[in-house]
Amino acid sequence: xxxxxxxxxxxxxxxxxxxxxxxxxxxxxxxxxxxxxxxxxxxxxxxxxxxxxxxxxxxxxxxxxxxxxxxxxxxxxxxxxxxxxxxxxxxxxxxxxxxxxxxxxxxxxxxxxxxxxxxxxxxxxxxxxxxxxxxxxxxxxxxxxxxxxxxxxxxxxxxxxxxxxxxxxxxxxxxxxxxxxxxxxxxxxxxxxxxxxxxxxxxxxxxxxxxxxxxxxxxxxxxxxxxxxxxxxxxxxxxxxxxxxxxxxxxxxxxxxxxxxxxxxxxxxxxxxxxxxxxxxxxxxxxxxxxxxxxxxxxxxxxxxxxxxxxxxxxxxxxxxxxxxxxxxxxxxxxxxxxxxxxxxxxxxxxxxxxxxxxxxxxxxxxxxxxxxxxxxxxxxxxxxxxxxxxxxxxxxxxxxxxxxx
Numbered sequence: 001x002x003x004x005x006x007x008x009x010x011x012x013x014x015x016x017x018x019x020x021x022x023x024x025x026x027x028x029x030x031x032x033x034x035x036x037x038x039x040x041x042x043x044x045x046x047x048x049x050x051x052x053x054x055x056x057x058x059x060x061x062x063x064x065x066x067x068x069x070x071x072x073x074x075x076x077x078x079x080x081x082x083x084x085x086x087x088x089x090x091x092x093x094x095x096x097x098x099x100x101x102x103x104x105x106x107x108x109x110x111x112x113x114x115x116x117x118x119x120x121x122x123x124x125x126x127x128x129x130x131x132x133x134x135x136x137x138x139x140x141x142x143x144x145x146x147x148x149x150x151x152x153x154x155x156x157x158x159x160x161x162x163x164x165x166x167x168x169x170x171x172x173x174x175x176x177x178x179x180x181x182x183x184x185x186x187x188x189x190x191x192x193x194x195x196x197x198x199x200x201x202x203x204x205x206x207x208x209x210x211x212x213x214x215x216x217x218x219x220x221x222x223x224x225x226x227x228x229x230x231x232x233x234x235x236x237x238x239x240x241x242x243x244x245x246x247x248x249x250x251x252x253x254x255x256x257x258x259x260x261x262x263x264x265x266x267x268x269x270x271x272x273x274x275x276x277x278x279x280x281x282x283x284x285x286x287x288x289x290x291x292x293x294x295x296x297x298x299x300x301x302x303x304x305x306x307x308x309x310x311x312x313x314x315x316x317x318x319x320x321x322x323x324x325x326x327x328x329x330x331x332x333x334x335x336x337x338x339x340x341x342x343x344x345x346x347x348x349x350x351x352x353x354x355x356x357x358x359x360x361x362x363x364x365x366x367x368x369x370x371x372x373x374x375x376x377x378x379x380x381x382x383x384x385x386x387x388x389x390x391x392x393x394x395x396x397x398x399x400x401x402x403x404x405x406x
Contacts, residue, residue: 012328015335017124022114025203032063033198035071035222036205038078039215045070050224052199055121056331056340064198067223069230072190075219076236079161079188082216087158087186091149097213098143098184104211105136105204112200116172117332119199121340124333126294135176142180149185158186159262160238163231166201167244168194169298175201178241179218187238188217192231195224229255238262243300266300273303277312285319293327293339 034043044065051060065071086094105112112135113128120127145153162182166174171193182189193201198220205220221227225248232240232255239262242252249267256263273291275284291303308316330337 012336014330016331017114017117017128017333017335019114019118019333021111022118025111025115026062026199029062031061033202033222034065035067035075036202036209036218036220037071037075038081038219039209041206042071042074044068050195052119052196054118056118056333061119062199064195064222067192067221067227067230071221071223072227072230072234075190075221076161076163076231076234078216079190079219080236082188082214083158083160083186086183086188086214086217091146091184091186094184094186095143095146097211098139098146098180100211101180101208101213102136102139102143104207105132105139108203108207109133109136112172112203114333115203116197116200117340120168120171120197121332123335123337123340125335131170131173135172138173138176138180142184145181146184153185156185160187161236162187162189163234163237163240164189164191165228165231165240165242165244166191166193168197171197172200172204174243175204178243182241183217188219190219190221190231190237192221192223192228195222198222232256239264242266244268268300270305271301271303272305272307274307275309275312275316277309279312281312281316281319284316285323288320289323289327 032049034041036042045068046066048066048068049063050066052062052064053059054061109128109132113124113132116122116127116131117124122131149156162178164178164182166178175191175193179189179191191201191205201220202222205218208218209215221231228248231237232252240252240256241264242249243266246267249265252265253263271291273288275281275288288303288306294302327338328336329339332340334340
């Protein structure tokens with residue numbers, strides 16, 4: 001194309017991020033990973049592995065170890081052995097390590113961002129500009145917790161070994177959310193990343209050890225639901241912190257009931273996006289796009305339900321369609337795209353099921369429902385009208401009172 005043609009079309013050209021550093025790290029490990037336990041790589045107990053694939057191309061990125069109950073036990077024992085020493089260095093000592101982890105993430109931010117987008121499939125600009133900076137900030141923030149522990153959290157006691165299970169939509173950011181507060185206050189951790197996206201967790205564990213984190217404080221065991229179940233059921237785990245589906249959360253609650261384990265569950269949800277007829281529709285459309293398409297729409301608080309007042313429904317839907325047609329879809333390492341391919345290998349089948357259900361119910365948008373909200377709007381207007389009348393009466397009374405006093 002000529003320069004004139006480019007100016008005429010104003011189309012984006014490809015802007016791929018360099019992935020050589022990430023692929024070099026994969027090559028260093030010969031594309032095959034064990035678990036990271038007690039400050040070192042450890043082969044899987046029965047040497048069972050599964051493939052982690054690049055969503056953009058479907059190519060195999062690495063072979064990942066399938067954790068067994070023996071692997072989980074080794075990780076828990078290592079974490080338990082590290083407890084005494086990790087607690088003994090005090091809050092100020094732990095803060096120094098968390099500051100070091102924050103700087104480590106900043107130093108290797110490009111490597112983390114590229115590897116996250118390769119493994120998860122999210123656009124590189126989201127990994128680079130949102131996820132990785134937040135990871136660094138979380139460790140920085142909780143380093144402050146550790147420093148102030150003796151004064152602000154004097155009555156708080158550590159739990160011990162924390163079993164943590166994170167999902168595939170924000171692999172590294174969820175790792176930071178789980179690990180940083182746990183180790184800041186003296187606990188040690190066994191982390192199981194999602195089976196689809198384990199690579200940045202393994203990279204983090206390796207670089208954290210190089211940054212001086214004592215062995216056993218952070219252990220990473222990879223695998224599927226069987227590995228997670230073994231971690232949940234281990235008797236020396238004092239707490240389980242899980243982020244994932246409501247169905248699995250119920251299973252974990254049932255498994256830990258009566259065991260004395262502490263439990264934190266962050267489960268899925270459905271968040272409505274409400275648009276009334278006095279809204280700025282163009283701004284509302286941008287809000288909808290950001291609410292549902294950020295991070296491929298894989299967010300527990302994504303705006304997955306759309307409630308639109310009846311009088312503006314048709315116009316709003318038309319505007320939304322026009323805006324969605326401008327979304328750019330491409331490979332995850334292209335810096336100019338809005339959406340890339342999902343990381344879950346089971347997503348295609350799930351999307352197909354949802355499509356069939358949508359067609360059967362004559363729903364115009366998949367994973368989005370537009371409701372008529374006449375009653376809601378009328379109720380809202382009645383309340384507003386009543387408040388206005390009360391406000392006018394109040395002003396009238398105050399005015400008459402001033403006149404009488406004069």
